[in-house]
Amino acid sequence: MTLFSAEHLTMIFGGLMAVDEFSLELKGGDLIGLIGPNGAGKTTVFNMITGNLKPTRGKILFKGEEISGLKPNAITRRGIARTFQNIRLFQDLPVIENVMISYHARLRSSFMGAVLQTPLYNREEKEMRTGAMVLLQRVRLADLASERAGSLSYGQQRRLEIARALATNPKLLLLDEPAAGMNPQETQELMDFILKIKEDFDLTVLLIEHDMRVVMGICQWIKVLDYGATIAEGTPKEIQNNPQVIAAYLGEAGGKGIA
Amino acid sequence: MHPTRDRILTGLSFMALFAFLYWAKGNATEYQIRLMNNCAIFITLAVSYNLINGICGQFSLEPNAFVAIGAYTSALLTMSPAEKQISFIIEPLIWPLNVISIPFWLSLIVAGVVTGFLAFLMGFPVFRVRGDYLAIVTLGFGEVVRVVANNLQTITNGPLGLKGLVPHTNLWWSFGFMTCTLFFIWRLTKSSFGRAMKAIREDEVAAEAMGIRSFRYKMMAFTVSGFFEGIAGGLLAHLITTISPVLFTFFLTFNLLIIIVVGGLGSTTGCVISSVLFVLGSEALRAVEEPFSIGPVHVPGIPGMRMVIFAVILVMVMIFARQGIMGRGELSWQRLIDLLRRTGGLLRSRG
């Protein structure tokens, strides 16, 4: 049963072809990696899926419904969540509130209910707080719950981003370079974490990464982009030995190597 | 956290406040009562204004326009037909306004609803497009209100304005309404809806990505601000008993802007503190505009110097102390207790 499909997604800015005919089909439980040199169009693909960009051409279907052109908040409410490459947390808000916000879209109380603190609202608020705490415990940030999000370390902020994405109750999770800036131990923990949450939350994961340990380590299938075009796709083993992929990366100084 | 303790303390403080007002009614001078009324109304306005600017992070310049609309709406509804006949000497007031006269409390509600509705209409084109434009749209709207008020002889009585309003607004009304506004806005801000607004302020793209319909909550903040500012306008009208277009210039908005910036954009308690400081400070600064002498040197008063000082304060705060007094945080009972403990400790170690 296809959960998600992107068909011939194309993005053209001015005269520049940022993404050229990107297609992808996902079933529940898939863990797919999207790799390629910087500027290959990976984040642009994400932005098209999440509604931040309107594709110039192409269609996106999620749970049988066409979602291309919908606004980001609508797409999130339908079950697609994302993290950002350059961490966009709510800096001045406490850590726990960063996560609680993801529950807001599902709030049933009206604003009058919130002001008057009706029993329904109080119950919902309690549920949001408890749910957020549970997620914070999973990412080991529970003891920092009241701290200002901006005061967290880089690694902690990355984990918080994942927690708040999970709080939107997604079926499809888009992770944009989740391992960026992590040391080998943190990276290993991240890999275990992704596999665990995929199972516990019954998720499908699409992952952009430069760190090949992560990509080769956990992805079932990999798509390689270069200058917007899909130059290769296959299992990790196939990709590792693909000459075109190697060439594309050798053109770039300082990728976290394939071999 | 001690929510029960905090609630009791807050309840006690308000009871103390109202007990004080009861005493003041009989014992304070008219000047002092006027200052107190001003404080209450400014607190109300600042806290409402802070909702759209500070909590939701959308820069608006609406207060003078909304206060004017609320003032005129409320005034036109409470004035007796006889009073209206006396005021409208150039052209008579249109029907049905010239025969209506409704109770004060009802006129306030209508004022709030009308203003809130106008806020809603204005928010539509702006928030859907680019929040940046909100400031210029609201600034422009303020000018439009002024122009309309000056020209619409048959409704607003033009430059002559409305006179002879019954001074309904007393300490109970102004502080009572202030309390309601504080309650509503405090609760809203602390709730999930307040969090959504703050998220929009912090990072709108991220907020949308977490499922928040940012348009909806910007509209909510703006409309609620409008509602309370409109009612405050009605209260103001019935406090000073005479209104005309010149009362509602950009100066009012500017003062409120200084208040919320100095208090801390996004802090409701900060607004309360800075409102009081502002009302008292303005009175004190009046001295600068009167002639005074330092010994043998006689300094002539410089009219308008007060506003220059305010403008300089605003720019300085923005450059050097953007957070204002409270920053984004609130003055909680816990903080106050801690502060008192520390001060007490300091005094004890000295003495």
Next chain:
Amino acid sequence: MPFQMFLQQLINGISLGSLYGLVAIGYTMVYGILRLINFAHGDVLMMGCYFAFYAILIFSLPWYFSFLVAIFLTAVLGIAIDRGAYLPVRKGPRISALITAIGVSFLLENLALVIFGGRPKPFYRPPLFGKVIEWGDLHFLTLSLWIPFITLVLVLLLLLVIYRTRTGMAMRAIARDMETVRLMGVDVNRITSITFALGSALAAAGGIMWALKFPQIEPYMGIIPGLKAFVAAVLGGIGNVIGAALGGFLLGLLEIMLVALMPSLGGYKDAFAFLILIGILLFRPIGIMGEKLPD
């Protein structure tokens, strides 16, 4: 409406439109680079007029020299505002910059009030501009011909700077992507100051011509033209210089036509620009020449 009157109003409209266009260009340039609505722009216009006024009055300089000096001083003022007030808040949230702009605007207005006094002052109109031309039933000042002419010259000069100089290229690049331009080693702050200088100079030119046309200056004179010029900039497509000029012309013409066709609504002409703004936002937010600005 008789043709003569139409022509008369057309001339008025073009004059007024030129002025709006000149001021609108300043707004649009600053917004294009900084995404900042420079609320103080209208007040910079006002200061330009006062500079000219005092240059003539106190220093007895011949008018053409005074005007140039005033324009120069206003450009300096623009740079001072950019460096003194806007640069320190550039790194912060956008709302801080907007609030600072309002603060500067208010400061200029009240400083002018305190220093120059609130009473309107008469602005000198040199005979060159004051001659009345009669052509059939038409009466107009030579000024009405000079204004569009000077505006056209200034706009062409500016376009030359923007499209034919390296500074201009830097300005255009910064409008697209400030960070990348900074990374390429360009002194972004210097270019920004130049932008402010140019915009303020144009505002001063517009202001002086405004004062020649309506020969009274007072501290709050810049507010309404400023607001309308901003609407003109949005109408033309914010960020686009030619758009700002076009938007200004269009707005000026529409305003004059409104008053000419419906004189009873004359009192509302200042509100008219605001209605146009709302209309633009509702129906064509990117304006006439607008391209979608990446936000």
